[in-house]
Amino acid sequence: MRLTQAHVRGICATALQYLDDDQAPAAPRHLHRALDSAISRRHPDVDRRTKRALRHMTLDSLPGWAEAATSADLTVQLRETARLGLDLASMVGRSYAPVAAGIWFHGAYSARRVRACEAWPTRPSYEGRPWLRLWTDDESAPNPLVVAAEFAA
16 A cells, blocks of 8 residues: 555544544543544554554654644644645535545545535544535536535534
8 A cells, every 4th residue: 555645634634533622631642542543444454564654654744743732732733634735715616526526536525515405414424534515506416516615524
């Protein structure tokens, strides 16, 4: 398995589910546990060496994780790393299919059209990916234009 920044962004996005966003003192073990849980969720079939390499690569992409005072500081760093490269404003006005494909290949989120008749899922998407909500101009069209985009978490 060739490790990429898409893997790191995905692990950061999934690790947010395992880390509390509060003012509790941050300990390295909390971040390590969240990252290990996210790696196991997103890549259950890789060996220990690859999991360790993924954890080190993810920690290297979080520049100030060792100096974080609270869990909220860690979640801010994870969120910024996960969202790196996703510009919601550039998605507006484009067709849904290429926007959704770009979100999927970014590696951290799954795109979902917001429809009035469907309830929003409460659980994460495939491999623990958080959702990115996309509002479209026509709910019944197969490839409508995106009019708004928002991170679900």
